[in-house]
Amino acid sequence: MRYAMAIDTKKCVGCSDCVVACQTENNVPHGYCRDWIVENVNGSYPNVEIELRSERCNHCENAPCVRCCPTGASHIVEGGIVMVTHNECIGCGACIQSCPYDARYSHPEGYVDKCTFCQHRLQKGQNPACVDVCPTKCLYFGDIEDPYSDVSLALKNRTWKVLAPEAGTKPQLYFLT
Amino acid sequence: MKEELFISGRDIPNIDPFLNIWHWQIPIYLFLGGLAAGILFFAGLFYVLGKEKEMATTVKWAPFVVPIALVLGLIALFLDLKHQLFFWRLYTTIRMESPMSWGAWTLMVITPLSMIWVATYLKEAFPKWSWRFNFIEQIIDFFTKKRKEMAWVMMLLAIILGVYTGILLSAFNARPLWNTSILGPLFLVSGLSTGLAAIIWMSKSKIERRILSRIDILLIAVELFLIVHLFMGFLAASTVQIEAAELFLGGQFTVTFWVFVVILGLIFPAVLEILELNGYHIPVWIPAFLILFGGLVFRFVMVEAGQITRYLY
Numbered sequence: 001m002r003y004a005m006a007i008d009t010k011k012c013v014g015c016s017d018c019v020v021a022c023q024t025e026n027n028v029p030h031g032y033c034r035d036w037i038v039e040n041v042n043g044s045y046p047n048v049e050i051e052l053r054s055e056r057c058n059h060c061e062n063a064p065c066v067r068c069c070p071t072g073a074s075h076i077v078e079g080g081i082v083m084v085t086h087n088e089c090i091g092c093g094a095c096i097q098s099c100p101y102d103a104r105y106s107h108p109e110g111y112v113d114k115c116t117f118c119q120h121r122l123q124k125g126q127n128p129a130c131v132d133v134c135p136t137k138c139l140y141f142g143d144i145e146d147p148y149s150d151v152s153l154a155l156k157n158r159t160w161k162v163l164a165p166e167a168g169t170k171p172q173l174y175f176l177t
Numbered sequence: 178m179k180e181e182l183f184i185s186g187r188d189i190p191n192i193d194p195f196l197n198i199w200h201w202q203i204p205i206y207l208f209l210g211g212l213a214a215g216i217l218f219f220a221g222l223f224y225v226l227g228k229e230k231e232m233a234t235t236v237k238w239a240p241f242v243v244p245i246a247l248v249l250g251l252i253a254l255f256l257d258l259k260h261q262l263f264f265w266r267l268y269t270t271i272r273m274e275s276p277m278s279w280g281a282w283t284l285m286v287i288t289p290l291s292m293i294w295v296a297t298y299l300k301e302a303f304p305k306w307s308w309r310f311n312f313i314e315q316i317i318d319f320f321t322k323k324r325k326e327m328a329w330v331m332m333l334l335a336i337i338l339g340v341y342t343g344i345l346l347s348a349f350n351a352r353p354l355w356n357t358s359i360l361g362p363l364f365l366v367s368g369l370s371t372g373l374a375a376i377i378w379m380s381k382s383k384i385e386r387r388i389l390s391r392i393d394i395l396l397i398a399v400e401l402f403l404i405v406h407l408f409m410g411f412l413a414a415s416t417v418q419i420e421a422a423e424l425f426l427g428g429q430f431t432v433t434f435w436v437f438v439v440i441l442g443l444i445f446p447a448v449l450e451i452l453e454l455n456g457y458h459i460p461v462w463i464p465a466f467l468i469l470f471g472g473l474v475f476r477f478v479m480v481e482a483g484q485i486t487r488y489l490y
Contacts, residue, residue, distance in 0.1 A: 091259025
């Protein structure tokens with residue numbers, strides 16, 4: 001099993017509902033966020049193209065944050081989700097330095113925090129909070145090894161890209177273009 | 178075509194707009210670690226070569242600085258941690274893939290080792306020194322007989338420590354400025370050179386200073402060579418690394434790097450040392466201070482600039 005997410009950049013309107021849903025669901029401290037919206041503007045008016053992306057941790061297959069963690073606090077659990085054990089994290093910042101997506105931050109309490117794909121919801125058979133709340137239904141989540149999962153079906157007939165593939169991290173967020 | 182990237186609503190402390198998660202503590206530690214590695218390496222080397230008497234400062238007295246430097250470095254590292262009460266987690270595991278784990282364990286061994294090395298010379302430094310307890314006396318006697326073995330271990334660990342200060346940074350492929358394998362050797366050579374500068378500063382023997390100056394000039398030449406290769410490598414690499422190099426070739430770090438690190442920290446002291454070897458009288462502290470200061474600035478610049486560089490997607 002390999003959890004992955006597809007984000008339809010053509011359907012996303014950049015409303016930030018996913019950001020707020022995540023902050024509420026995961027008690028993210030004020031001023032921090034585990035997911036965020038990127039607006040990529042190409043050209044200038046009237047010949048302008050905007051790509052909207054809801055971004056978060058890529059839960060990389062070759063995760064540099066897990067590799068460089070000196071205590072093993074950053075680890076990969078079933079389904080390929082990259083997790084941080086709070087009471088093993090010493091807050092050295094190595095994983096924050098190693099992430100090409102800047103998806104991690106230093107929680108005010110000291111440990112490093114990031115997106116968990118809402119693992120506590122997955123265990124109950126639910127989708128991540130951001131996926132459930134999206135008003136345009138532009139987020140697809142599921143097991144990418146299952147050809148009939150939401151994410152596999154979303155990727156099937158569309159072109160897609162991943163972010164910074166040259167970083168060699170094998171990211172698991174797929175952006176439908 | 179004009180391309181712009183906005184991240185709406187995100188302003189996380191120390192992450193946006195530029196990563197700035199490591200502050201003064203890390204470069205200070207990298208400097209002190211390199212300095213300690215340099216001094217210990219040459220102490221071990223000249224002991225093994227049987228030059229304990231001729232090179233007394235190198236073998237016996239300069240290492241007194243090392244435990245102090247390492248303890249201060251460890252304090253700096255500790256201050257950098259954000260979840261400090263859990264620092265002991267470093268020592269409940271060994272993670273082969275994590276340079277920081279390697280470094281933590283190396284420090285765990287080399288710090289006490291340097292203290293023991295110094296302890297075996299304490300009586301020579303202070304003839305009235307007494308260990309008070311017999312068993313401490315016996316332990317120190319035991320290690321005094323094992324100095325040769327300790328010297329070999331010290332040399333090996335000093336090289337690991339010196340390389341580690343560079344590898345710590347180069348393991349992060351998300352920061353293009355750091356992500357080059359030449360950083361390990363570069364930091365090692367720079368650390369050895371700062372270590373030599375400290376020994377030269379302390380030494381009162383003219384012969385010893387001459388030998389050390391010659392080695393130092395060679396090390397500075399190697400360091401300059403590695404710096405040239407660093408930039409050649411960047412300019413021949415991908416966009417993100419070319420942009421990283423441009424921070425030093427016209428960008429915001431140009432003056433700091435080329436003036437304080439390369440000219441005042443390497444070329445000028447090397448010229449002074451060459452003049453000194455050719456009979457000109459130059460106060461020894463000038464080149465020594467410049468090398469140490471250049472080494473410190475080098476580490477500050479690398480840590481600061483590296484965090485600014487990133488993948489743009």
